[in-house]
Amino acid sequence: MKSIDKLIESAEQLTNQGLSQGEIADELNVSRETASWLVAQSSEQPSKGTTAESPVDVHVDWSAIGRDSHRLSLLGAIMADLLSKEGEDVDLTVGIGKSGAPLATVISQKLDTDLSVYMPSKYQWNADETGSVTGSFSQNFATIENRDCYIVDDNIDTGQTMTETIERLRESGGTPRAGVVLTDKLGQSEIEGVPVYSLIKMVQMGEG
DSSP states (O other), X not given: OOHHHHHHHHHHHHHHTTOXXXXXXXXXXXXXXXXXXXXXXXXXXXXXXXXXXXXXXXXXXXXXXXXXXXXXXXXXXXHHHHHGGGOSOOOEEEEEHHHHHHHHHHHHHHHTOXXXXXXXXXXXXXXXXXXXXXXXXXXXXOOOTTOEEEEEOSEESSSHHHHHHHHHHHHTTOEEEEEEEEEESXXXXXXXXXXXXXXXXXXXXXXX
């Protein structure tokens, strides 16, 4: 089975489990547009499933790290090292969603900060729905107001989720100092004036 067919099958399974297209994008580490395309393909007949032109995207599978706590802690230590150059004033690490939270937990321990988790609006997003949705900070973790913050996620696609998180932190009285991700498809060193570090930058090669 081709890898694209596996992604379509996974998108169908996740849809049947009740996940939104935004959550599917997060689970499969693809953009929202790609997630919408995968869901659309999964609703077609198998013989017609990949006839439409697919979005230009890269699927990132880091489950070999995520399923092992020792590997996760080692990777978190590397990400913490990237952030450590930002100084000692930062006292809060914010993980984005289900993927960023475990990484942020390791990083906060390494850098001796408090921990917060932001659930982005994409978890409620579907391409066929209208109306605005907003994300929120979990009430089970540290507060944001008057805190200098690091932001942690697994991947940057278009930068939309990172931008949203930065804006929500500022609205809540926090000061984003830097962000860090495993992989970066956007390739920008800053988002909304906040430096963003990545372990791997992906560059799409092609005409244009």
